[in-house]
Amino acid sequence: MRASVGDVRLQDFWSRLREQFGPMRAESVARDHVFSSLGGRSAVEAIDAGLPVRRVWLAICEEFDVPRKER
Secondary structure (H helix, E strand, O other): OOOOHHHHHHHHHHHHHHHHHOHHHHHHHHHOOOEHHHOOEOHHHHHHOOOOHHHHHHHHHHHOOOOHHHO
């Protein structure tokens, strides 16, 4: 079974998140932090609601001042 493009992007999202924040904090950032730029949703809620993974990732980067070269 092949992974779909969406699955690959989601895997990349989680990989980048863990790389940037560490495995424990990444989960908290994605599930517990509410982003006004994502309509008052957590990252996981925004992805589940159909927002593009890239948009969610960039919202996290903006909120947590991730350096541009690491986005």
